[in-house]
Amino acid sequence: MSFYRPGSASALILPAIFFYLVSGVQMLTVTPDPNTTINISSSAQNQGCQVCTGSGSSQLCSTSLLLTRPIPVSVTFTCPKPQGVFSVEILQYIEMKTSSFSGLIIQKDSGSQSLLDFQRRFTWTVNATLTPSFGFDFNATGLRQIHPSVSCPDHHTYTLWSAPNVLVGKFCRFGPISRAQFLNLGIFSLDVPAGQRVQQDNFSLFVGEIISSTKVSLTLPIGNSSSELLSPNYPNSFSSDDVMEWSFMVPAKHTTAVTLHSVTQPKCVRKTAAVEYTFLRRAGLVYRLDEPQPGKIPGSFSMVLRNCEMDETLSSSGLTLNVMVSVSSDQVLCNVDLHEDPKLSLHVINVSPDPRCTIQ
Numbered sequence: 608m609s610f611y612r613p614g615s616a617s618a619l620i621l622p623a624i625f626f627y628l629v630s631g632v633q634m635l636t637v638t639p640d641p642n643t644t645i646n647i648s649s650s651a652q653n654q655g656c657q658v659c660t661g662s663g664s665s666q667l668c669s670t671s672l673l674l675t676r677p678i679p680v681s682v683t684f685t686c687p688k689p690q691g692v693f694s695v696e697i698l699q700y701i702e703m704k705t706s707s708f709s710g711l712i713i714q715k716d717s718g719s720q721s722l723l724d725f726q727r728r729f730t731w732t733v734n735a736t737l738t739p740s741f742g743f744d745f746n747a748t749g750l751r752q753i754h755p756s757v758s759c760p761d762h763h764t765y766t767l768w769s770a771p772n773v774l775v776g777k778f779c780r781f782g783p784i785s786r787a788q789f790l791n792l793g794i795f796s797l798d799v800p801a802g803q804r805v806q807q808d809n810f811s812l813f814v815g816e817i818i819s820s821t822k823v824s825l826t827l828p829i830g831n832s833s834s835e836l837l838s839p840n841y842p843n844s845f846s847s848d849d850v851m852e853w854s855f856m857v858p859a860k861h862t863t864a865v866t867l868h869s870v871t872q873p874k875c876v877r878k879t880a881a882v883e884y885t886f887l888r889r890a891g892l893v894y895r896l897d898e899p900q901p902g903k904i905p906g907s908f909s910m911v912l913r914n915c916e917m918d919e920t921l922s923s924s925g926l927t928l929n930v931m932v933s934v935s936s937d938q939v940l941c942n943v944d945l946h947e948d949p950k951l952s953l954h955v956i957n958v959s960p961d962p963r964c965t966i967q
Contacts, residue, residue: 656686703735742788744811751782768794786824820850844925875915
């Protein structure tokens with residue numbers, strides 16, 4: 608796993624980790640990469656196993672260890688199977704200081720068998736206070752959103768966070784989500800279970816245009832399909848007085864229907880929770896959460912979820928909802944067989960002024 612910026616001498620590779628087994632106690636040597644932090648922490652079910660550095664009278668032991676310097680560190684675990692107790696998080700902090708910044712997150716496994724034995728999380732925190740916005744480009748494979756309790760088929764679970772501590776969602780590989788844009792701070796992470804090799808993949812970082820909220824872009828496929836999206840922080844409430852945007856690129860000669868499911872209405876003290884739609888060639892529309900959403904949208908569009916200022920003194924669950932986006936093709940197939948009578952001919956005339964209606 609690494610982050611590569613064009614023009615740099617090399618990529619940041621996963622830390623070198625080597626294991627030794629001495630008298631039932633596991634020892635390892637860890638060398639963090641520059642600008643990389645390694646956090647080794649134990650679970651709540653830890654029954655006394657500790658992670659130690661140093662030796663003899665200078666040995667220090669604890670239930671967690673944070674390594675920040677790019678130098679080899681000898682680490683000892685006081686139990687024979689620390690992989691069942693400890694997890695490893697590898698963190699990188701990326702500062703985007705110029706509008707010409709570009710970079711590549713390289714999702715790649717180091718091949719260290721010892722590291723594979725641990726549950727791992729790879730986290731990239733991006734700070735872009737000096738740019739209009741920034742984003743992650745997932746066009747190589749695409750992502751699809753999942754419920755927090757659902758597992759991905761390849762055991763690679765991605766998570767996106769926006770500031771301040773807003774869960775955009777959890778995702779699996781291969782889906783219509785092509786981009787995610789943030790205003791100032793965004794966090795992208797990958798969780799891989801113990802024993803699972805990381806699938807090699809790349810994600811680009813880019814400087815984006817001025818936006819007013821977190822924005823997720825979807826490129827919908829040709830043909831009939833459905834995509835499910837969840838409100839931020841799901842299954843918890845969307846933040847009070849917050850905004851979230853989804854942008855949909857729809858293929859030509861396709862229409863889209865939007866439906867809301869499992870809607871939990873917030874208790875508002877100011878404003879009203881609503882969904883706002885913006886279209887390419889006509890005025891936008893605003894819908895309440897309790898009324899039917901647009902059923903036949905032609906072409907690309909964007910959808911903005913706006914929460915009200917909630918009464919947070921109440922113990923209500925706030926705003927949560929599921930969004931189902933269904934796209935269908937407008938093409939109509941007609942099968943004509945003229946083989947039985949060679950004297951017959953077929954003449955088709957387009958009498959519709961609609962430029963979307965063509966004969967192929």
